[in-house]
Amino acid sequence: MKHADKFYESQLNTINEKLVKMGSLLEKQFASALEVLDSRDEQLAQKVVDNDHEINLLNHEISDFVFQIIAMRQPIADDLRFLFCTIKIIRDLERIGDHITSIAKKATRVSKNIPSEFTEKLTNLGKQASIMTHDALNCLFERRLSQADKITKRDDIIDELHGTFISEVLAYMKKHDDVIPDSLSLIQMSKAIERVGDHITNIMEEVHFLIEGQYSSD
Amino acid sequence: MVNSIITKNLNVYYGDQQAIHNISLDFLKNKVTALIGPSGCGKSTFLRCLNRMNDVIDICRVEGNISLNGMDIYSKEIEVEHLREKIGMVFQKPNPFPKSIYDNVAYGPRIHGFTDKKEEMDLIVETSLKKAGLFEEVKDRLDDMGTSLSGGQQQRLCIARAIAIKPEVILMDEPCSALDPIATSIIEELITDLKKSYTIIIVTHSMQQAARVSDKTAFFHLGNLIEEGDTSKIFTKPDHQKTNDYITGRFG
Numbered sequence: 001m002k003h004a005d006k007f008y009e010s011q012l013n014t015i016n017e018k019l020v021k022m023g024s025l026l027e028k029q030f031a032s033a034l035e036v037l038d039s040r041d042e043q044l045a046q047k048v049v050d051n052d053h054e055i056n057l058l059n060h061e062i063s064d065f066v067f068q069i070i071a072m073r074q075p076i077a078d079d080l081r082f083l084f085c086t087i088k089i090i091r092d093l094e095r096i097g098d099h100i101t102s103i104a105k106k107a108t109r110v111s112k113n114i115p116s117e118f119t120e121k122l123t124n125l126g127k128q129a130s131i132m133t134h135d136a137l138n139c140l141f142e143r144r145l146s147q148a149d150k151i152t153k154r155d156d157i158i159d160e161l162h163g164t165f166i167s168e169v170l171a172y173m174k175k176h177d178d179v180i181p182d183s184l185s186l187i188q189m190s191k192a193i194e195r196v197g198d199h200i201t202n203i204m205e206e207v208h209f210l211i212e213g214q215y216s217s218d
Numbered sequence: 219m220v221n222s223i224i225t226k227n228l229n230v231y232y233g234d235q236q237a238i239h240n241i242s243l244d245f246l247k248n249k250v251t252a253l254i255g256p257s258g259c260g261k262s263t264f265l266r267c268l269n270r271m272n273d274v275i276d277i278c279r280v281e282g283n284i285s286l287n288g289m290d291i292y293s294k295e296i297e298v299e300h301l302r303e304k305i306g307m308v309f310q311k312p313n314p315f316p317k318s319i320y321d322n323v324a325y326g327p328r329i330h331g332f333t334d335k336k337e338e339m340d341l342i343v344e345t346s347l348k349k350a351g352l353f354e355e356v357k358d359r360l361d362d363m364g365t366s367l368s369g370g371q372q373q374r375l376c377i378a379r380a381i382a383i384k385p386e387v388i389l390m391d392e393p394c395s396a397l398d399p400i401a402t403s404i405i406e407e408l409i410t411d412l413k414k415s416y417t418i419i420i421v422t423h424s425m426q427q428a429a430r431v432s433d434k435t436a437f438f439h440l441g442n443l444i445e446e447g448d449t450s451k452i453f454t455k456p457d458h459q460k461t462n463d464y465i466t467g468r469f470g
Contacts (some may be wrong), residue, residue, distance in 0.1 A: 001468040008467065074426050076453045079466045213455025 011069055012079065015062060015086060016141070022058045022093050023137040025051065029097060030130040033104040034123050037189070040108050048104035055097040059090045081213065085206040089140065092199040096133065099192040099199075106185040106192075114182050118169065122189055125161050128154055129196040136200045139207045148216075151204055155197040162194040222247040222387055222417040223268060228282035230263055230272070230441075237263045240282075241443045243436055245387070250409060250418040252428035252449065255438035256469055261421050264438065265389050268419065269305040270298050286387065303330055306380030310392040312372030314364030314379075319356050322364040322375055323347060326383040342382055349415070350378035351408050370401025377408065381416075388412065390420040394427065406431050425465050429453045437461045 003009040029048055036045045066083045069075060075083055103126070110119065132154045135147050166187055173183040208216045223245040230238035238260045245251050253261040263272070270291065272278040284291050291301055303326075314322050323343045333339055343360070347353035352374040356367070364375050373393060380388055390409070394402040409418055409431045422428050428435055429449060436446035437458070445458040456462045463469055 001463050003467045004469060005467055075466070076425060076429065077456055077462045077466050080454065 008073055011065070011073075012082070015065055015069070015083070018058055018062050018065070019086060019090070020137075020141060022055060022062070022090065023133075023141075025055055025058070026093060026096055026100065027130065027134055027137075029055070029100045029104075030126065030133065033100045033107065034126045034130070036104045036107040037110075037119050037123050037126065040110065040112070042108050045104040045108045049101050052097050052101045055094060059094040062086060062090050078210075081210050085210040088206050089203050092202045096196050096199050099196050102192050103189045106189050110182050110185050111179070114179060114186070115172075118165075118172070118186055121161070121165055121168075122186060122193070125158060125165065125190060125193050128158050128161070129193045129200070132158070132197060132200045136203050136207065139204065140210070143207075143211055145208060145211055148204055148208065151200065155201050158194055158197040162190050165190050220247045221245065222287065223419075224283075224285050225264075225268075226283040226285075228264070228267065228280070228284065230260070230267060230281075231277075231279040232275070233277040237441050238267070239441045243443055243446060245417055245419055246434065247417050248413055248415075249433040250413050250420060250431055251434040251436060252432035253419065253421045253436050253438060254423075254425065254428050254465070255444075256464065257423075258440075259438040260441040261438045262391055265391055265419060265421050268387070268389055269302050269307055271307070273298060299330075303383050304385055305387040305389060306383065306385035307389040307391070308373070308376050308380055308393045311396050312369055312376050314367070314372050314375050316363065316365060318361045319347075319364050319367070319375060320360040323378050323382045326379060330383055332383070346378040346382040347375075349381050349412065350374045351404065351411070352378055368401070370397050370404060373397060373401070373405060374408065377405075377412075381412075385416065387417045387419065390418065392421055392423060395423065402427070425453070437464060439464065 003012070029051055032044055032048045032051075035041070036048065066087050069083060073079075132151055135151050135154075139145060139147055139151070169183050169186050169190075173180055205215055221244045225244070226242050228238055228241045229236065241264065243264075253265060255261045266272050267280055267284060268291075272280060280292065286301075286304060289296070291305075315325060317325065320343055323346050324339050327333065327339065327342050332342065344353060347356065352371060355371060356362075364372065367375060373396075377388070377393075394405050397405065406427065409420070412418060413433075420428075420432065432449045434446065435449045435452040437444045437452065437456070437460070439460055445452065445456055445461045447457070452461060453465065456465065
């Protein structure tokens with residue numbers, strides 16, 4: 001049911017629209033960063049860096065807007081839960097944006113001498129995190145928790161793949177000391193992806209609170 | 219947790235029109251309970267049943283049971299005057315008598331024959347005004363007319379008048395709707411203070427006020443009790459969608 005006060009309704013809709021925009025930008029950024037990993041395209045990497053500015057701006061815009069609504073409207077019940085969660089979720093989204101930028105920047109520095117299996121594994125890891133981001137944002141926008149378990153499991157998969165990847169890169173580094181800087185970049189990118197998974201887990205906790213009115217006991 | 223007032227299967231009719239539908243709701247002693255809901259939902263009718271204010275409305279018929287500390291308040295043996303000694307009421311608009319501040323407070327104790335002695339009456343007046351947080355502001359002008367006070371002070375005078383007859387329960391029907399934010403916050407602070415000694419039931423249209431002052435909240439809609447519970451729960455995650463819609467302003 002819509003709010004009797006149309007202006008208030010439109011203010012809340014604006015927040016939702018900005019969240020959708022932030023989420024869709026992040027998904028695009030993620031896809032671009034993974035493409036850089038494959039192509040080492042410096043121009044595309046720079047575009048990812050530039051676009052991150054827009055995500056940061058949205059973070060501040062939404063934050064200011066939520067602050068205003070709280071002051072002017074004194075929201076309660078599901079409106080309050082939505083605004084409260086939004087404030088926390090946009091911080092995670094903004095941090096995910098930073099990790100994606102970091103991946104794009106580091107990807108350009110990885111030399112072509114590195115076996116492609118590493119970049120492929122990293123791309124696969126990134127895709128897992130990208131799907132996780134997409135699914136979590138859908139849960140948020142559609143206010144449903146049906147995919148929550150699937151998302152949590154995907155985070156476990158990412159953690160596991162990250163651990164295996166690190167071991168493999170370390171083993172490779174030991175044998176090839178000329179690729180230590182490249183290997184370090186690979187490890188840092190893997191870590192960035194793993195952190196994205198953690199932020200998504202945070203977001204899912206907020207979505208749970210938004211829908212259920214309490215944090216999950218898991 | 220002890221119940222002060224228990225209502226069971228309460229039905230209220232104005233002629234053929236049913237205003238309250240089978241409501242059972244208990245009020246905890248020394249707690250503030252807020253009754254909320256859109257206009258015409260029956261919350262004021264319900265409140266007025268609690269001290270038989272509806273008795274004066276000819277077409278009003280009350281069925282069911284209301285008890286105060288186990289005493290059936292609609293029993294034939296109960297005198298309404300005696301009941302209202304136990305259950306005081308403060309109204310939407312401050313309504314001091316056209317008498318002095320002193321006499322406004324002393325009126326109730328006088329007609330209920332609490333005392334004949336001037337010193338004892340002085341003490342009742344002073345204590346009541348102190349409990350209502352008004353004494354310091356009026357102690358030097360107790361002979362001034364009650365109506366000469368500001369709106370907020372008049373409402374506190376009405377609260378002092380209610381307290382003076384030592385009630386157990388105070389009913390408040392939108393007590394701050396005619397007051398400015400400062401006077402409102404003084405009354406709200408007073409309500410929090412008063413619950414140490416009294417059970418308070420307040421009807422309010424201000425969601426923020428209900429959230430600020432009450433321990434329990436009951437939501438009424440079309441004469442039905444939709445939901446009641448801890449105020450902190452009702453205003454963060456109500457169980458019923460209708461409650462959520464109303465408190466967030468989604469009611470059409």
